[in-house]
Every structure is written in C-alpha cells, then in structure tokens.
Amino acid sequence: MEFSLRYTARDFTAELPASEYTARFRDAGRIGGYCRACPNYGNSWGCPPFGFDVGEYLSGYASALLIATKIVPEERGIPLSESKRLILPERLRLEERLLEMERLYGGRSFAYVGTCLYCPEGSCTRPTGEPxxxxxxxxPSLEACGFDIGRTTTELFGMDLKWGTDGRIPEYLLLVCGFFHNAESVVWDK
Ligand code: SF4
Structure with missing residues (x-):
C-alpha cells in the first residue's frame, strides 16, 4: 500500500547557559548505557566510543541552543518502516544549517541521532579502522554525548517524545539538535 510522506515541519528553539544544560540534562552513565546497546555503537565515527574526552569537548562554551523539529505527517497510520524516508529531508536540512551555524558563529554543533548520512549505508570506514x-x-548527537533528549523535549519545549504503536508512526516526530557557542547572540533561520 502506498502512503503519502507529505508532512509539515516546524523548528522550535530554546537557549540556556551551556553549563546549566549540561548540569541539568547530561547523565552520561545512564544514556551511555543506551548507546552501548545500539548496533551503531563503535561502528560509525559519529557514534561513541569517541577518541576524545566528551567532557572536554563540551566545555568552553557559554551557551547552548537546542533545536526541536516537530514533524507532523499529513497521513495517519504510516508504517514505522517509512520513518527514515520521512525524516531524511529534515535531517539533511538541519545538518546543513548546523554546519552553517559553525561557519557563522564558531561553536560546535550536535546533529540528530541516527545512521550517518554521508556514505552509503553499511560502508562506514570505522569497522575497518580507516579514517x-x-x-x-x-x-555527534546530543544523545551520544550523554544528554537526556526525553527530558530536554519535555522540560525545555513542553513536548513529549512519541513512539510508534502497532508498527505505525506516531502523530508527530521530534528531532533534537544542538549548537554550543560563545557568540553574544545567534539566529536560527527556520
Ligand atoms: S559513514 Fe562515512 S562519513 Fe559517516 S562516519 Fe562513517 S566514514 Fe564518516
């Protein structure tokens, strides 16, 4: 059966001191456990374990901008197997914009969690140790750095993460990205 993958997407932003975001929402032990249970763990350069100290990687930034993208499919009941195709255009847009933010303001961006977009699936060089x-x-994603995204969406955006039921995509999807920086102010173009 064919499904329409038309949707609406809207970005919501929240900004707070990076130290506060880290103190309130980072739980590296618990979230790291979820990463270790994921098949991507150690199999993509975008996923942990990283060859750098994550605490150090996060330090040195005054502000944390969080971006929650709410995707609402036009059609209900889309199979979960279609979720990657539904999300892909937004991931591409968000990752391009995050890299643009780095170019504009300096700082460090955190992409949405998931399979890396930049090589054909299954061809990452990490399992063979190549760069x-x-x-x-x-x-890396915020999750990969130990942040609790469920609490981030609930407490900073007033929206709960939704999970599919009966093999169907929920009423909306939330993609969460971040940008840590030292600029006086930044603008996220929606
Ligand atoms: S899939 Fe390609 S771009 Fe992505 S982490 Fe692996 S080697 Fe790098």
Whole structure:
C-alpha cells in the first residue's frame, strides 16, 4: 500500500547557559548505557566510543541552543518502516544549517541521532579502522554525548517524545539538535 510522506515541519528553539544544560540534562552513565546497546555503537565515527574526552569537548562554551523539529505527517497510520524516508529531508536540512551555524558563529554543533548520512549505508570506514571520509560534516548527537533528549523535549519545549504503536508512526516526530557557542547572540533561520 502506498502512503503519502507529505508532512509539515516546524523548528522550535530554546537557549540556556551551556553549563546549566549540561548540569541539568547530561547523565552520561545512564544514556551511555543506551548507546552501548545500539548496533551503531563503535561502528560509525559519529557514534561513541569517541577518541576524545566528551567532557572536554563540551566545555568552553557559554551557551547552548537546542533545536526541536516537530514533524507532523499529513497521513495517519504510516508504517514505522517509512520513518527514515520521512525524516531524511529534515535531517539533511538541519545538518546543513548546523554546519552553517559553525561557519557563522564558531561553536560546535550536535546533529540528530541516527545512521550517518554521508556514505552509503553499511560502508562506514570505522569497522575497518580507516579514517572517516567526511570528518568536516559528521557531528555527534546530543544523545551520544550523554544528554537526556526525553527530558530536554519535555522540560525545555513542553513536548513529549512519541513512539510508534502497532508498527505505525506516531502523530508527530521530534528531532533534537544542538549548537554550543560563545557568540553574544545567534539566529536560527527556520
Ligand atoms: S562519513 Fe562515512 S566514514 Fe564518516 S562516519 Fe559517516 S559513514 Fe562513517
């Protein structure tokens, strides 16, 4: 059966001191446990374990801008197997914009969690120990750095993460990205 993958997407933003976001929402032990149970763990350069100290990687930034993108499919009952195709255009838009934010303001961006977008699926160089083909584009997710995204969406955006039921996509999807920076102010173009 064919499903329409038309949807509306809206970005919501929240900004707070980076130290406060880290103190309130980072739980590296618990969230790291979820990462270790994921098949991507150690199999993509965008996923942990990282070859750098994550605490250090996060430090040195005054502000944390969080972006929650709410995707509302026009059609209800879309199979969960279609979720990657539904999300892909928004992931591409968000990752391009995050890299643009780095160019504009300096700082460090955190992409939406998931399979890396920049090589054909299953061809990441990490399992063979070769360097990443696109280190200029690949950014870790907030989850990969130990942040609790469920609490982030609930407490900073007033929206709960939704999970599919009966193999169907929920009424909306939320993608959460971040940008840590030292600029006086930044503008996220929606
Ligand atoms: S760009 Fe390619 S090599 Fe680098 S993390 Fe992504 S899939 Fe792996």
């Amino acid at each position: 990443c083909r696109h280190p200029d584009k690949v950014r």
